[in-house]
Amino acid sequence: MNRMTAWGVDGIGEIRPGDQLGDIIADACAAPPNGPLENGDVLVVTQKIVSKAEGRLVEVNADDPLSHKQLVEEEATRIVRRRGDLIITETRHGFICANSGVDLSNVERGYAALLPLDSDRSARRIRDIVKARLGVSVGVIVSDTFGRPWRKGLTDVAIGVAGIAGVVDLRGTPDSLGRIMQVTEVAVADEVASAAELVMGKSSGIPVAVVRGLDPEWFRESAVQELVRPPQEDLFR
Amino acid sequence: MNRMTAWGVDGIGEIRPGDQLGDIIADACAAPPNGPLENGDVLVVTQKIVSKAEGRLVEVNADDPLSHKQLVEEEATRIVRRRGDLIITETRHGFICANSGVDLSNVERGYAALLPLDSDRSARRIRDIVKARLGVSVGVIVSDTFGRPWRKGLTDVAIGVAGIAGVVDLRGTPDSLGRIMQVTEVAVADEVASAAELVMGKSSGIPVAVVRGLDPEWFRESAVQELVRPPQEDLFR
16 A cells, blocks of 8 residues: 655754764664664755755844845845745745745844755755665655745745655656546655655754655656746746 | 654545545545544545535536636636636635646546535535544545646645644744744645645545644644635735
């Protein structure tokens, strides 16, 4: 039977600039209760600890709640919408999100975290270290929490992938009645990030989750650009 | 440990107008391998079988791939964008999606499926029948597959909920460093729908999934309107 299990990884401490995340995760997942990991598991790692490990922290004025807004503009390639304090921007990665992904939550007071420069590379590095250290081939997703137009509430999405598809293309696959489906491209990496969020929680400080039981066909070389809609195809920017 | 498990429900046959979905699901989930269900499980039921059971099927010209486009306009309260064959509309429920949710896939040739009139009511009915039949209190989510601006690929979202929150409000909850978080409203029902999609698959014809292990605090009276952003708050319509 098709069964997926997801759990939060306990014991990842506070992450500091220069920390080697792959080693920290491999240590945490080598044995129960978090591990051992198996081939075909996916590690979902929140952006915040990737940014911290990679030193993507910038000092801000802790007494001014808007002091990071200049960073937001510096990190943006384009302002998409602005209303009051809310700024929706496009980042150099092509993501469209609030505040260019610049974030003060779960960061030491007086600092803001920027998005990783290349989250695919961050994911690959973790994947490679886990493979070398534990001998298992896992997919890695770096996740972040984005809003959406039209719908309330935030969901976690993938901002970096390694070894697991961003989008799975079901075009041409017969549906259950044998008809050829016209277009069904499923954003599996985003769905896995959302599933992982359910076991991490925003306030509980669990920054890594393991997802087990995904379709083996989804494991392949990939890049987060699979998930970024090209501007010319986009009706909403 | 915080552990979530999700699996597809086997043995749900082809659904026809007038079928009582709650009974069919209760029968399928009464015993292994799908059940027994437990208090606090969530049943995710795809829109397609809800629409079929509720007779939301309309004849279309099977030889004309665009014959359902008139239905799309009839089901819309507003055309949001149009480019070529692609029509993004707002439905009477307030959802913004392609083709007003009108869909030909996994429907008998010559028919199109419309969205349920009131998916919260559909979800409540299934919840009530499962409670009466199996004696367990479950959350129910009716899910559908929507596209998003800016990002490629589709994800499953909630279009109806019963007994499980649409959005969980973490505003004011301290983050892991003890700072007060400014705004974190998590769209848990959408994330659960996405998690369930990963074990159902678009072409495998599994229309129901069970998700176990969610936070007990998320189980409460709810409505899908929690997930619909009011037009005056929306920067993208």
